[in-house]
Amino acid sequence: MKSLLFRLAGIFSAEIGSELYLKLKEETLSPSLFCLDFTEVTEVTEVGWEFLRKMAERCKETGSKLAGFGLKSEVPSEQNAFFSFFSEEAECIHHLESFYIGDTPANELTPKSPQEGKTIHCPECQTLLRFKQMGDHLCPNCQSKFFVNQKGWVSTYERLL
Template sequence: MKSLLFRLAGIFSAEIGSELYLKLKEETHSPSLFCLDFTEVSEVTEVGWEFLRKMAERCKETGSKVAGFGLKTQISEEARSQMSFFQEESECILFLESFYLGEAPANEQIPTPSAEGKTIHCPECQTLLRFKQMGDHLCPKCQTKFFVNLKGWVSTYERLL
């Protein structure tokens, strides 16, 4: 499962909202977790709220989850019912982790006995892959290197050009 943190700044309007929505849409081929950091956002316009509503709907359709934190403006009840907002980053991350993964933190290092393995999607080409243990992995199709933790969260490595 992929998890992404988006740090936003300025006025959350049509421009930022549309770019973020397109990125979110691109990343929701498989269930993912999206955490939105609003601490540097000074205002959310009416069109910005509409894009947040569309993001929440897209996540609901694909089995993904989106939540935000650090928003300094008032949140309407309608917006609050569509998407969860928190004061602190840690609260938001804990909420997202618990939604899919239960009580333990995502970076838990205790091995679990699993004979059959689990399935994940390659973060680059979305190929369904089976893995038996956490650690570094290589996609046989696109040769992308990534790390899988005990919970099945996928972290990609940045490429230096």
Template sequence: MKSLLFRLAGNFSAEIGSELYLKLKEETLSPSLFCLDFTEVTEVTEVGWEFLKKMAERCKETGSKVAGFGLQFETTSDQNSILTFFAEEAECIHHLESFYIGDTPANELSPKTAQEGKTIHCPECQTLLRFKQMGDHLCPNCQSKFFVNQKGWVSTYERLL
């Protein structure tokens, strides 16, 4: 089971919602865990809430899980029922990882020996990659940039057009 962390910023409206939904739809071909970081989001529009609802429904259909954290403003009870929100990133990740049965983080395969390091899949092209430490990485196959945290969660860097 793979896991992705999406860091969002600005107004979560139709534009961002549709792009995120398409990415999530692409990634839910197999069950996955999705963590949405709302700490830099200033507003979620009505259309944005509809896209979050579509994402939650898609995850339910495919056996995937999605949760968010860091929402800086009050929500209504209808909006709270769409997605599970947490105050802190650690709480959100812990909640999502509770759905994964195993000893290793969701996006990480167990290494055969300590010298080999840990393995992850590139979030863009799904190439199997080895890494030794957390931090910024560049896929040698597709040149996409991403960040890997200590637990093996992958966070992609979005390109601005």
């Protein structure tokens, strides 16, 4: 199961909402875990909330899970039925990982031998990649940059503006 962390910034409105929805729609061809970081989001507009609801529905249809953290404004009560919000990143990731049954993190496959290292899929082209440590990585196939944390979560370096 693939897992992605999206770091958002600015005003979450129709523009960002539609871009993120299209990206999420693309990634939900197979069940995935999506964590949305709202720590740098200053406001979520009414249309932004509608896109979050649509994303939650899409995830439900495909067996994917979606949650967010770090939102500075209050979550409207009608949104709580569709979307889980947490105050801390660790809580959000723990919640999402609870849906994945297995000993390895959601985006990581078990290595065949200790020399091989851990494996992940590139968030852009889905190429299977080996990595030995957390940190910044560059896909040799599509040249996309991404960050891998200790649990195998992948965070892409893209801005939705």
